[in-house]
Structure formats: C-alpha cells, structure tokens
Amino acid sequence: MANFVQLVILGLLAGGIYVAVGVGFGLVWGVLNIVNLAHGALVIIGGYITWQLFTALHLDPFLTLPVDAVALFVLGYALQRGVINRIIRAPLLFTFLLTFGLNLVLVNILLLIFGSDFRSVTPAYAGKGFEFGSIVIPYVPLISLGAAILLSAGLAFLLNRTRIGLAINAIAADRDAAQLVGIDLRHAYAVTYGLGAACAGVAGGLIALIQAITPTAGEPYTLQAFVVVILGGLGRVSATVVGGLAFGLVEVFAQSIPGSGSVFANAIAFGLLVLVLVTRPQGLMGRLR
Amino acid sequence: MSAVAATPQLELRGVTKRFGGVAAVDGVNFEVAKGDIVGIIGPNGAGKTTLLNCISGIHHLDSGDIRWEGASIAGMAPHRIANLGIGRTFQIVKPFGSMTARENVAIGALFGSAHMRRGMKQAFALADEVLELVGLKAKADQPVSALTIPDRKRLEVARAVATRPQLLLLDEVMAGLNNVEIDEALEMVRSVHATGVTVLLIEHVMRVIVGVCRRAIVLDSGRVLAEGEPEVVLRDERVIEAYLGERYAKRLKSS
Numbered sequence: 001m002a003n004f005v006q007l008v009i010l011g012l013l014a015g016g017i018y019v020a021v022g023v024g025f026g027l028v029w030g031v032l033n034i035v036n037l038a039h040g041a042l043v044i045i046g047g048y049i050t051w052q053l054f055t056a057l058h059l060d061p062f063l064t065l066p067v068d069a070v071a072l073f074v075l076g077y078a079l080q081r082g083v084i085n086r087i088i089r090a091p092l093l094f095t096f097l098l099t100f101g102l103n104l105v106l107v108n109i110l111l112l113i114f115g116s117d118f119r120s121v122t123p124a125y126a127g128k129g130f131e132f133g134s135i136v137i138p139y140v141p142l143i144s145l146g147a148a149i150l151l152s153a154g155l156a157f158l159l160n161r162t163r164i165g166l167a168i169n170a171i172a173a174d175r176d177a178a179q180l181v182g183i184d185l186r187h188a189y190a191v192t193y194g195l196g197a198a199c200a201g202v203a204g205g206l207i208a209l210i211q212a213i214t215p216t217a218g219e220p221y222t223l224q225a226f227v228v229v230i231l232g233g234l235g236r237v238s239a240t241v242v243g244g245l246a247f248g249l250v251e252v253f254a255q256s257i258p259g260s261g262s263v264f265a266n267a268i269a270f271g272l273l274v275l276v277l278v279t280r281p282q283g284l285m286g287r288l289r
Numbered sequence: 290m291s292a293v294a295a296t297p298q299l300e301l302r303g304v305t306k307r308f309g310g311v312a313a314v315d316g317v318n319f320e321v322a323k324g325d326i327v328g329i330i331g332p333n334g335a336g337k338t339t340l341l342n343c344i345s346g347i348h349h350l351d352s353g354d355i356r357w358e359g360a361s362i363a364g365m366a367p368h369r370i371a372n373l374g375i376g377r378t379f380q381i382v383k384p385f386g387s388m389t390a391r392e393n394v395a396i397g398a399l400f401g402s403a404h405m406r407r408g409m410k411q412a413f414a415l416a417d418e419v420l421e422l423v424g425l426k427a428k429a430d431q432p433v434s435a436l437t438i439p440d441r442k443r444l445e446v447a448r449a450v451a452t453r454p455q456l457l458l459l460d461e462v463m464a465g466l467n468n469v470e471i472d473e474a475l476e477m478v479r480s481v482h483a484t485g486v487t488v489l490l491i492e493h494v495m496r497v498i499v500g501v502c503r504r505a506i507v508l509d510s511g512r513v514l515a516e517g518e519p520e521v522v523l524r525d526e527r528v529i530e531a532y533l534g535e536r537y538a539k540r541l542k543s544s
Contacts, residue, residue: 117399
C-alpha cells in the first residue's frame with residue numbers, strides 16, 4: 001500500500017514536467033494548427049538559460065524560470081513573425097518541414113555555443129525531500145509540479161480573462177471573422193507562438209533540474225508533448241494538465257514493473273496513447289467538435 | 290462663394306476586382322454619405338459580396354480606389370479597416386463557435402473601432418446592451434451551438450454593431466428568415482441606423498430594400514446598372530430585365 005501511494009506521488013510529480021512541456025505545445029497546435037517540431041529545441045534553450053544563470057550568477061534555479069519565460073517569449077514572437085508566419089495557412093506538411101528545420105538550426109546553434117557536454121543544475125536541496133515513514137516526497141519534483149500548475153493556471157487566466165487571450169480564442173475559432181472585428185492576426189499569431197515558447201522555456205528550466213542536458217536533449221520532449229496533448233485533448237489548458245499528470249502516472253507505474261526499465265515504460269505509454277485514440281479520440285478531457 | 294460639398298464618408302472610384310479573366314466587380318463608382326442607409330441589389334453573381342469584400346479589405350483591388358472620409362483605404366489590412374470604423378457581417382455567419390453569445394459580442398466591443406477602445410468590463414457591459422438591442426439578451430450565456438439560425442444572424446449583427454462602426458456593411462442578414470423574422474430583423478436594422486450608424490446592405494428581399502433604404506444601387510455583372518430611390522429603381526426596365534430576362538420583361542410591359 002505504502003508502495004502504491006509512493007508510486008502515485010512520484011507519478012504525479014513526474015507529470016509536472018509533462019504538463020509544462022505540453023501546455024505550450026497544445027496552445028500552438030490548437031490555435032495556429034502547427035505541430036511545432038521545434039518545441040523540444042525551445043525547451044532546451046530554456047534549460048541552458050537556467051543552467052547559465054545558475055552556474056554564472058548562482059541564482060536559485062526556480063527563480064530563473066521567469067527569465068526563461070521572457071527570453072523565450074521574445075524569441076518565439078520573433079520566430080513566428082519572421083519565419084513561421086509565412087506558412088501559417090499552408091498545409092500541415094509545410095509546417096512539419098519548417099519547424100523540423102528550425103529545430104535543427106536551433107539545436108546546432110546551441111552546439112556551437114555550449115558544445116555537446118552534459119550540463120546539470122544541482123542546487124543544495126537536490127535529492128532531498130520530505131519523509132513520512134516510508135514515503136518520500138522529493139523537493140525538486142514537488143516544486144516543479146507546483147511551478148507547472150502555476151504556469152498552466154497563468155496561461156488559462158491569460159487566455160480566458162485578458163484582451164489578447166480573447167483575441168487568441170477568436171482567431172482559433174474563426175480567422176476571417178476575427179480580423180474583421182479588428183484583430184491584428186499577425187500580432188495575435190506571434191503572441192500565441194511566443195506564449196507557447198515561453199511555456200517551453202519554463203519546462204526547460206524544470207528539466208535542467210532533473211536531468212543533465214545537452215543540445216539534443218529536447219527532442220524526446222517534442223514527442224512527449226504530442227502524446228500529452230492527445231491524451232488530454234486538444235484545445236484547453238486544463239485538458240493538457242490532466243494529460244500530463246496521466247502520462248507521468250503511467251510512466252512511473254510502468255517503470256515499477258520488475259525488469260521493465262524505460263523501454264517498457266515507453267511501450268506502455270504509447271500503447272496507452274493508441275488505446276485513447278481508439279476509444280476516446282477527443283482525449284480524456286476533450287470535447288468533440 | 291459656393292459651399293464646398295461635404296466629403297462623402299465612403300467613396301468608390303472605378304473599383305475593379307478580377308478573378309482570372311472574369312471581372313467580378315468592374316469599374317464601380319458610388320458614394321455613401323454619413324448617416325445614409327443604402328441597399329445594394331442585383332441578381333446572383335452580380336458581384337455584391339465581392340464588392341463588400343473589397344471595401345472591408347479581404348480582396349485587393351485590381352484597379353480603382355476606395356476612400357474613407359477622403360483618405361484611401363485600398364490595400365489596407367482588414368483589421369485596420371475594421372479599426373477605422375467599418376464593421377461587417379457575413380452572408381454565411383461566422384460566429385466564434387467555442388464561445389457564448391455574450392463573449393462573441395464582447396470581442397467585437399474589445400476590438401473594432403480603434404478610437405472606441407475599451408477595457409474588459411466596459412466591453413462586456415456594451416455586449417449586454419447590444420444583445421438587448423438585437424433581442425438576444427435572454428440567450429446571452431448560451432453557447433453559439435445552441436442558437437437557432439435567426440439567432441445566429443442576430444448575433445452576427447450584434448458582434449458587428451459592438452465594434453462601434455461608423456459604417457456597417459450587412460451581407461444578406463435577412464436571407465433564410467421567414468416573414469415575422471424579417472420584420473424583427475428590419476426593426477433591428479432600423480434601430481442600429483437610428484444610433485447614427487451609416488448602413489450599406491446587400492439584400493435579396495425587396496421588401497427590405499423598399500422598407501429601410503433611402504437609396505438603392507443595382508449591380509449587374511459587376512457594374513452599376515441603376516441607382517436611386519428604391520421604388521424608382523425597382524420599376525426601371527433595365528433592372529427588371531437584369532432580374533427576369535429580356536423576354537419576360539417585354540411581356541410584363543405589354544400585358
């Protein structure tokens with residue numbers, strides 16, 4: 001029983017990262033209809049910013065998250081305005097090609113700057129945690145989960161309660177009608193992509209705390225973001241939160257099977273994805289459109 | 290010294306839009322004065338919707354010019370034209386499907402005319418006012434998917450009105466409505482016009498044109514065929530011909 005509780009806790013904590021990785025990816029996909037293959041690269045840029053600030057300035061890694069968000073928002077806004085906007089109405093394949101290319105460019109720029117060495121962020125409290133009898137709650141994943149939930153809540157607030165958020169919802173619903181009530185499509189698109197990138201940056205900061213990063217370390221996260229968004233259901237932040245936590249739980253339970261390891265965990269996680277697509281194609285929390 | 294004629298609010302000069310070899314709109318000239326209410330009629334394919342698309346910036350002109358209060362707006366992005374105070378509805382309604390009626394209208398109020406910009410609270414307050422004006426108050430919190438077709442048309446008008454336009458372009462808001470609904474919609478257009486908004490509307494229902502318009506412009510094959518008071522224009526032989534064909538028009542005349 002204690003073991004089961006421990007696994008649930010670890011699963012939810014692991015889910016925090018997937019929530020953070022998923023929300024930005026889901027936003028860009030849902031609003032711009034772009035499956036952003038450069039998401040993982042943006043994630044890892046956030047990781048390097050956190051690492052750089054932690055190493056050079058000895059800032060607490062969690063305090064660097066707002067810096068990740070702002071820097072990546074600016075980068076994302078510029079990328080959309082300058083590059084991605086050219087294919088905004090193009091077929092899906094073009095968006096794949098362009099974002100895949102962007103991913104390569106960004107990863108190689110990181111290789112030029114930081115090299116391919118493993119970099120890790122280890123604050124003094126890393127590896128420690130609360131202990132309740134036999135149950136352990138590690139600090140870093142706990143704060144990460146909190147940060148991911150805060151990030152999602154902030155994004156949901158922005159999308160539902162602010163002027164630019166309603167503009168983003170409007171362009172997601174009908175682009176033509178949106179521009180004819182006076183919404184500047186190019187600006188709204190760029191803000192959307194910028195927000196997606198900002199979320200990726202925060203996710204990257206969290207990831208740098210749980211694993212050593214290299215410029216290519218972001219790639220698996222693009223795939224996982226994809227799974228998380230499908231799992232929860234496209235179109236709502238809350239759905240992605242559920243998807244991310246569910247993915248974390250499945251992964252942790254799968255890894256706990258004796259002799260399993262990460263290979264089995266992936267097979268089970270993606271098996272679950274197929275199962276969801278067959279039985280509930282709109283996702284766990286999604287609404288049919 | 291003679292009085293200088295007031296600049297018309299909207300002025301079209303030789304507006305032409307081609308699709309391939311076909312000129313959908315071909316050298317159209319007319320003016321709309323501030324506070325006027327003008328109807329555009331014409332047979333199917335006459336270029337009416339294309340003309341509205343030219344005014345609201347969806348189409349780029351192939352030649353000619355469109356002036357808004359004396360300044361050219363040809364080639365301007367649609368959202369900037371909307372920001373100037375030109376609102377519009379679509380023949381096939383385009384609501385923001387994921388939102389409630391109230392949110393749809395509030396977005397109109399949040400954006401729209403730039404000099405009328407307002408905050409979230411005022412935008413939702415204005416949305417409630419406009420929903421009352423078009424008779425949708427009771428359904429404000431319903432999602433778009435729960436609205437009937439006439440209600441969706443009302444919503445389309447409400448969203449455009451909430452942008453606080455100085456000129457409102459209405460594209461067949463009465464199409465598909467029954468007689469009672471048309472009367473209600475007419476009342477709605479009159480009350481919007483009464484708030485000081487210039488209205489330019491496309492309509493197939495002649496009762497609407499005669500009922501609310503001071504002036505009618507007849508388009509045929511992309512050109513202005515006739516222009517004037519609705520009753521006069523509708524008795525014009527060329528107009529009857531354009532609608533019914535030459536032979537039927539002759540028979541009508543001889544009988």
